[in-house]
Amino acid sequence: MSLTGILDMGRRALELAQMRVQTTAHNISHADTEGYSRQEVFSAATRPTLVPGGLLGTGVRPDAIERITSGFLEHQLLNEKQALGQLDLLATAASHLEEVLSESQVGGLSQSLSAFFSAWHELAVTPEGVAERQAVVAQGEALARQFSLYADGIDRVAVDMRSDLEGSVSTINDLTAQIADTNRAIISAEAGGNTANDLRDTRDQLLGKLANLTELSVVETGNPLDFTVQVKGQTLVQGVQAQRIEVVNEADGRPTLAVLQGGGANPFFDLPERGRIGAALQVIRTDLPAVQAGLNEIAVFLAAHVNASHAAGYALDGTTGHPFFTAPVSAGAGGANAGGATIGAPAVVDGGTFTGHDYQITFTAADTYQVVDTTSGATVIPATAGNYTSGATLAFGGIEVAISTGGGPPVAGDTFVVAPQASYYTAMRVDSTLADNPQLVVASASLTGLPGDNEVAMAIAELANAATMGSGSTTFTEAISGLVSRAGVDSAQAQKGLERQSLVVEQVQAQRDAVSGVSIDEEAANLVEFQRSYQAAAKVIATADQMLETLLNM
Amino acid sequence: MFRVTQHTFLSNIRTQLARGGRHLLTSQEQVATGRQINHPSDDPSGAFRVLGLKAVQARNDQYARNLSSVTSRLNVSENVFGQSQEVLYRALELSIQAANGSLDAAQRQVIATEVTQQIDEVMRLANSELGGRYLFGGYQTDQPPFVRDLTVAAEAANTGSGTIATGSFDSEAVAGARYRVRFTTAATYEVVEVGTNATTATGSYTAGSPIDFDGRGNTVVIGGAPVAGDSFLITPHVVYRGDGNDTRVTVGEGQTVTANVHGHQFFLGDTNLDGTTDAGRVSLFGSLEEFKFALENNDQSAIQIVIDKVNQAVGQMSEGQGVIGGRLNMVQSAQNDLSQRAITIEGLRSQIEDADMATAITNLSATEAVYQATLGTAARVLQRSLLDYL
Numbered sequence: 001m002s003l004t005g006i007l008d009m010g011r012r013a014l015e016l017a018q019m020r021v022q023t024t025a026h027n028i029s030h031a032d033t034e035g036y037s038r039q040e041v042f043s044a045a046t047r048p049t050l051v052p053g054g055l056l057g058t059g060v061r062p063d064a065i066e067r068i069t070s071g072f073l074e075h076q077l078l079n080e081k082q083a084l085g086q087l088d089l090l091a092t093a094a095s096h097l098e099e100v101l102s103e104s105q106v107g108g109l110s111q112s113l114s115a116f117f118s119a120w121h122e123l124a125v126t127p128e129g130v131a132e133r134q135a136v137v138a139q140g141e142a143l144a145r146q147f148s149l150y151a152d153g154i155d156r157v158a159v160d161m162r163s164d165l166e167g168s169v170s171t172i173n174d175l176t177a178q179i180a181d182t183n184r185a186i187i188s189a190e191a192g193g194n195t196a197n198d199l200r201d202t203r204d205q206l207l208g209k210l211a212n213l214t215e216l217s218v219v220e221t222g223n224p225l226d227f228t229v230q231v232k233g234q235t236l237v238q239g240v241q242a243q244r245i246e247v248v249n250e251a252d253g254r255p256t257l258a259v260l261q262g263g264g265a266n267p268f269f270d271l272p273e274r275g276r277i278g279a280a281l282q283v284i285r286t287d288l289p290a291v292q293a294g295l296n297e298i299a300v301f302l303a304a305h306v307n308a309s310h311a312a313g314y315a316l317d318g319t320t321g322h323p324f325f326t327a328p329v330s331a332g333a334g335g336a337n338a339g340g341a342t343i344g345a346p347a348v349v350d351g352g353t354f355t356g357h358d359y360q361i362t363f364t365a366a367d368t369y370q371v372v373d374t375t376s377g378a379t380v381i382p383a384t385a386g387n388y389t390s391g392a393t394l395a396f397g398g399i400e401v402a403i404s405t406g407g408g409p410p411v412a413g414d415t416f417v418v419a420p421q422a423s424y425y426t427a428m429r430v431d432s433t434l435a436d437n438p439q440l441v442v443a444s445a446s447l448t449g450l451p452g453d454n455e456v457a458m459a460i461a462e463l464a465n466a467a468t469m470g471s472g473s474t475t476f477t478e479a480i481s482g483l484v485s486r487a488g489v490d491s492a493q494a495q496k497g498l499e500r501q502s503l504v505v506e507q508v509q510a511q512r513d514a515v516s517g518v519s520i521d522e523e524a525a526n527l528v529e530f531q532r533s534y535q536a537a538a539k540v541i542a543t544a545d546q547m548l549e550t551l552l553n554m
Numbered sequence: 555m556f557r558v559t560q561h562t563f564l565s566n567i568r569t570q571l572a573r574g575g576r577h578l579l580t581s582q583e584q585v586a587t588g589r590q591i592n593h594p595s596d597d598p599s600g601a602f603r604v605l606g607l608k609a610v611q612a613r614n615d616q617y618a619r620n621l622s623s624v625t626s627r628l629n630v631s632e633n634v635f636g637q638s639q640e641v642l643y644r645a646l647e648l649s650i651q652a653a654n655g656s657l658d659a660a661q662r663q664v665i666a667t668e669v670t671q672q673i674d675e676v677m678r679l680a681n682s683e684l685g686g687r688y689l690f691g692g693y694q695t696d697q698p699p700f701v702r703d704l705t706v707a708a709e710a711a712n713t714g715s716g717t718i719a720t721g722s723f724d725s726e727a728v729a730g731a732r733y734r735v736r737f738t739t740a741a742t743y744e745v746v747e748v749g750t751n752a753t754t755a756t757g758s759y760t761a762g763s764p765i766d767f768d769g770r771g772n773t774v775v776i777g778g779a780p781v782a783g784d785s786f787l788i789t790p791h792v793v794y795r796g797d798g799n800d801t802r803v804t805v806g807e808g809q810t811v812t813a814n815v816h817g818h819q820f821f822l823g824d825t826n827l828d829g830t831t832d833a834g835r836v837s838l839f840g841s842l843e844e845f846k847f848a849l850e851n852n853d854q855s856a857i858q859i860v861i862d863k864v865n866q867a868v869g870q871m872s873e874g875q876g877v878i879g880g881r882l883n884m885v886q887s888a889q890n891d892l893s894q895r896a897i898t899i900e901g902l903r904s905q906i907e908d909a910d911m912a913t914a915i916t917n918l919s920a921t922e923a924v925y926q927a928t929l930g931t932a933a934r935v936l937q938r939s940l941l942d943y944l
Contacts, residue, residue, distance in 0.1 A: 031560065098594055110605050114612035121616045125623045125803055125813075128687055128695055444693075449799060452693030458804055464613055465807050477609040485602035488594025495595060499573075506569055510562045517559035521940040528944065 003551065005049075006544040009059030013537035016043055016060055020530040023065060027518045035205035037067035037516035039197055067197040073512040074204055078211045078218065080505045082274040085212035087498040089279035093161055094491035097291065100153030101487045109295075110480045112146040113302075113464070115139050120461035127443035127454035128316075134438045140324065140430040147299050151292070151426035158288050165255060165280035166247055168213045172236070172277070173244045175210045176229065179203060180242035183224045187240070190224070203227075215272035232270040234259050254285045287490070292423075294483045299425030300356050301469050302476055304348040304398070306460055311347070313442035313456035320447075322440050323347070324460075325428050331401055334415035339363070340408025343416045346401035354398030358419040361394065361403070363410040371396050374417075567932040574925040581918040590909040600906045607903045613807075614892050614899070620803050621889050624813045625882065631689055631815050632878040634682045638821075638838065639871040641672050641679075642864055649845055649861045659852040666749050666849035673730045673842045677792060680821045680838075690817025691796025699796035699817050700839070701725040705789045706774055714740070716780025721764040721773030728790055732847065733767045735776065736785040743776075748787075749850035789847075792839035794818040798827050805888050811881065820874040836866045 020041050030036040044063040048055035102108065119139040123132040182203045189196035210216060210229070216236075219228040229237040236243050236259075244260045248267065257277070258265035271285075272278040303325035310324040329346040341363075348354050357375035364370060364383040371381040371394065380396045388394075390405040401418055403410070434440050445455035469479045583592050594601040651657075652665050681698040682689050691699030702725055706718045716737070732748035737759065745755040745767045754769050759780070764773035767788055774788055796817060802810040819825045823835030831837045841863035848856035 095593075095595070102594055110609055111612070114609055118612065118616045121620055121804065125620055126685070126687070127801075448797070449693040452687070452691070452695035452801060453799065454801060454803075458802065458810075461616075462804060462808075464609075477606065481602045481605035481609075484594050484605060485598040488596075488598035488601050491593070491595035492598055502569065506565060509565065513559050513562045514557045517557065517561050519557055519559040521560075522557070524940040524944060 003544055003548050005058065006547075007541060010537050010541035010544055012046070012059050012061060013540065014534060016041070016062055017530050017534035017537055019062055019065075021527065021534065024523050024526050024530060028520065028523050031518040031520055031523070035201060035208055036518065037069045037197070037201055037204075038518045039065055039067050041065050064195070065197065066195060067201060068516055069204075070512065070515045073508060073515060075218075077505070077508045077512055078207060078216070080501065080508050081208060081211040082215050082278075084498075084501045084505050085214075085276040086274045086279040087494060087501045089161075089164065089276045090283065091491070091494035091498040093157060093279065093283040093287070094487070094494040096157045096160065097154070097288070098487045098491040100150060100157065101291070101484050107146070108484075109143075109146050109150060110477055110484075112139070112143045113476055113480065116143045117461050117464035120457050123441070123443050124454040124457035124461050127457055128451040130316075130438060133316075133441040133443075136441050137430050137435055137438050141435065144325070144428045144430060147295065147425040147428060150295055151423070154288055154292055154295075158284055161280045161283045161288075162247075162255065165277055165284070168276045168280065169245055169247050169257070172210060172213050173242075175206050175213070176236045176242040176244075179206050179210070179227075179229065179237050180240050182206065183227055183237075184240045186224045212276065214275035214277050216275070232268055232272050234266075234268055254289075255281065256285075257281075291483065291487065292425075294479070296420075296423065296425045297356055297469065298476060298479050298483075299428050300420040301354070302463075303424070303428055304354040304356070304420075305463050305466075305468055307348055308350055308354070308398070309456055309459045309463075310442045311349070312445070314444045314447050314450055314453075315440040315442050316444075316451055317439055318447055318450060319440065320442075322434060322442060323431050324434065324441075326431055329399055329401075329418060329420050331416060331418045334417065337410075337414040337416075339366070339410040339414045341403050341405050341410035341414060342407060343418075344402040344404065346399050346418050348398055349395070349400045350398035356420050357397060358417065359397060359399070361416040361418065363388070363412055363414045365412050366409045369394070369410075373397065563935055567928070567935070570928050571925075571932070574921070574928050577921045578918075578925055581914065581921045584909040584914045585911070585918050588909055588911065588914075589907050590914070591907050597906075604903055604907045607899050607906075611896065611899050611903070614896055617805050618889065618892050618896075621805050621811075621885055621892065624803050624805065624811050625885050625889075627684055627689065627813045628815075628878050628882050628885065630682065630684050632875055632882070634679045634689070635820065635871045635874040635878070638676050638679045639868055639875075641675050642838070642868045642871060645669065645672055645842060645845065646861065646864045646868060649857060649864050652845075652849055653854060653857045653861060655854060662849040662852050662857075663749055666846050669842055669846040669849060670730055673792075673839060673846065676821070676838055676842065677730075680817055688796070689814060690821070692799040692814065692816070693801070694796040697795070698726055699794055700792050700821065701795055702728045702730065702790045703793045704728065704774070705791060707787050707789075709734075709785045709787055712780065712784040712786075714781035714784045715778040716776055716784050716786070717778045718786040719775045719777070721775045723772035725793075727770065728772050729768065729770075730790055730843070730846075731768075732790070732850070733788040734785050735765060735767060735774070735788070737780045737782050739782045740780065743780075749846075791843060792822070792837075793829070794822055794824065794827075805885070806892075809888070811885055811888070815874060815878060820870055823870065836863045836870060838867045838870070841867050 023039050023041050027038045030038075042063045042065075043060045046058045046061050048057050050056075116136075116139040119132070119136045123129065123136050126132050182199055186196045186199045186203070189199055207216075207218060207229070214231050217230050219226070219230070221227075225239040227237065227239060228235060231245075234243075234245070236245065245257055246260060246265065247255050248258045248265055250256050256267055257271060258267045260266075271281050273282065307323040307325055311321050314320045315322060329348060331343045331346050333341075333343060343361075355373070355375070357373045359380065360372050360374050362370055362372070364386075367388050368383050369381070369386040369388050370379060370383040371386065372379050381394075386394075388403070388410070390409065391402065393400050393402045399418060403416065429435075443455075443457035444450050444453035445459075446453055449455070464477065465475060467473055467475055469476065474482070580596075584590050591597050591600050591604060648665050648668065652662055677700055680690055680700045687695040688697065688699055691697070704720050704723060706720055708716060708718055714737070718735070731750075733745050733754065734748055735743055735745050737743045740759070742758050743756065743765070744753055745765070746753055747768075755766055757765065759776070761779070762775060762777050764775050766773050774786070776786060780786075794817065798816060798818065800812040801814040803813045805811050816825070818827055821839065822837045823831040823840075824837070825832050825835070831840060841860060845857065845860040845864065848860055
């Protein structure tokens with residue numbers, strides 16, 4: 001062991017202390033960097049020299065600069081962030097929807113409905129009145145407007161969700177491209193066998209952002225080339241390759257996701273449920289259509305019942321057969337019909353037996369047909385009972401519809417579809433002839449009873465109390481209240497879920513920070529320690545120097 | 555060892571402040587609006603019940619409005635019966651007076667003039683309107699339910715072959731007076747109002763051409779060959795052209811009240827609408843007309859008979875008032891019931907939806923205190939650093 005060996009040892013200790021101070025400085029610089037993992041310099045002893053009496057230590061060398069992370073916590077954080085992203089957007093959507101459906105003090109569907117039935121009561125009290133008829137028309141218009149206001153509100157939520165979805169997908173594509181790039185950088189940085197701490201940190205941060213947006217699973221083997229990010233079985237990142245995804249529309253207009261591959265779009269089998277896009281897809285594909293269907297059902301049933309009573313009564317001028325709201329049922333011929341028969345506009349004639357279901361009429365021969373309720377699957381009129389003569393009117397489920405043979409008779413296999421309009425509530429209006437001439441509003445059940453007969457007006461007014469919906473268990477008001485409170489429950493649940501999930505993420509984040517986070521106090525203490533080491537190492541050099549001098553002066 | 559970093563502190567404080575802020579907002583909203591349910595999500599089941607209660611409230615308000623409309627109609631109808639009764643009392647007085655044997659034809663004619671006015675008065679009352687609607691015509695509310703029809707007859711002493719039929723007349727405008735068409739020769743006639751003996755028309759006779767008997771365009775048609783001295787009598791009488799329908803008004807769930815009383819039942823005594831007065835009942839108009847004709851005919855025994863009928867007519871008006879009174883009682887109790895229920899429902903709604911102000915303000919203060927404490931502790935924790943001591 002030479003004196004210069006001690007000098008050399010001092011130099012290495014000095015260098016190590018300097019490295020440690022520099023790493024501490026790096027940590028302090030990143031004290032506020034989200035997702036940064038603190039780094040530590042690990043040291044090892046250099047090879048000892050064999051001297052009589054044993055092995056003599058020869059000093060220190062830096063062994064590795066490592067980031068302090070827990071793979072388990074990073075993984076858990078990724079998982080919880082997916083749920084957080086999902087609940088965050090779900091809560092936003094639910095609270096938007098809730099505000100759309102909310103009955104404020106100034107107005108809402110339930111209040112419009114009450115006002116509508118009140119107007120009919122007023123007409124029942126004064127069945128001769130023209131002012132009362134104008135009020136009925138005005139309240140009918142207001143009610144229809146309220147339905148379309150709700151429709152607009154729901155559309156706005158859908159548009160917001162759609163643009164959120166598109167934005168998220170575009171960010172996902174950016175992130176996956178960056179992850180692939182980072183992998184490339186890691187490969188070149190780690191070529192010498194080192195660990196690219198900061199680059200791996202960067203990749204973890206990118207994954208964290210990605211997890212907020214989409215459900216994902218990460219396969220990591222240590223080799224960056226094997227690093228894989230998958231979303232519901234679709235690979236978005238494989239090593240240095242990233243696949244772009246995009247939002248495409250299904251046949252029914254609902255959005256879905258597809259991976260872009262070789263110029264084609266490869267649709268997802270399973271859509272992600274978690275992450276922001278999971279929430280957006282769920283809201284657009286399932287939640288909003290359910291509310292729209294609920295509103296539509298109310299509108300269709302309301303119109304069917306009001307129309308059935310109204311069309312059966314007599315207007316002030318003695319005419320009859322006026323619908324109040326525009327026809328709620330549409331009809332069309334099947335695309336593959338070979339015969340020339342055409343279907344007329346269906347009319348709801350009996351609000352009591354009206355179901356709101358879709359029906360299909362199928363001709364089994366030119367003079368026989370069957371009718372199937374395609375909503376419930378039940379056969380309403382079997383072919384044995386459906387005898388068709390040219391121009392006959394078919395009646396089922398409270399609906400009457402004429403099929404005429406102007407263009408030729410039907411042939412076996414021809415089909416016709418009769419369906420309440422899916423978006424009736426957005427388009428419903430008070431029949432324009434009534435709006436132009438309120439005299440045609442019907443209060444009277446009989447021609448001879450004009451003008452004092454108020455039976456029809458009374459019957460329509462009392463629809464407010466009638467359990468007309470849900471197979472005769474629910475009133476219109478209850479159906480509306482049900483929709484509103486369901487939106488409230490959804491919103492409350494999403495808010496609570498979001499709050500809970502925020503706590504979970506915070507908890508995991510705190511655990512991760514407990515391992516990887518930078519503590520200023522700790523770093524300050526380290527700084528003092530490493531400074532002292534530096535000073536001591538310098539002292540070793542000075543001492544060795546003095547020893548050398550002593551030797552030289554001998 | 556669980557390491558706590560500055561970042562952990564900061565993110566904790568941020569979350570706590572956000573949560574505190576949210577609670578503060580909710581508490582403040584409750585105090586500002588006075589309601590504890592401001593969004594359905596605040597209490598979804600409560601919101602459901604509130605919507606239901608509000609709908610019931612709106613419906614009950616409407617029922618109350620319906621009830622007040624029924625009340626005003628029944629009140630007016632009752633008034634009409636009362637006033638008609640007043641007229642009948644006077645007629646009763648007159649009939650007793652006229653039955654006195656010491657009166658002569660001229661004196662009875664004076665009474666007849668007054669009775670004519672009374673008939674018109676009762677007719678006006680029976681054709682009462684409320685808000686442009688006739689009260690006693692059933693569903694036929696757009697036209698006066700009581701109008702006049704004419705009975706025409708050749709008089710028994712006629713020797714010619716003349717026949718008479720009604721021509722065109724305005725049943726709403728034709729007066730209550732009787733007219734006699736008398737042929738002065740086979741080719742000329744004169745029309746005289748019975749009672750006053752005023753000549754209202756003269757003319758030369760053409761078979762089948764209309765004769766304007768009252769100078770107001772109302773006509774009868776005489777055909778055949780009357781001879782001088784033949785006469786024909788034109789007698790007006792009141793008929794009903796409404797119907798027997800009840801105007802029902804909804805005053806509660808599944809509850810209706812009939813808002814009209816049947817004019818034909820009380821004014822004509824014709825409950826079954828067969829056009830003739832039912833047994834045991836009287837026609838107000840028939841009795842008064844009979845009285846008037848008896849006076850004009852100076853027929854004391856006929857007057858004697860009329861006294862009973864007028865007396866019965868007075869009773870018929872009382873009966874009508876009784877029917878209305880019963881219905882008004884029902885309406886009144888329905889009204890009381892509704893206002894009682896309105897209070898209950900409002901109480902229920904308030905219990906669910908309205909914030910208890912004392913609790914809300916206490917909550918607000920408590921949340922505020924918590925928020926302030928969070929801010930205070932955050933400030934203290936964040937100031938501490940080892941660097942301060944090095």
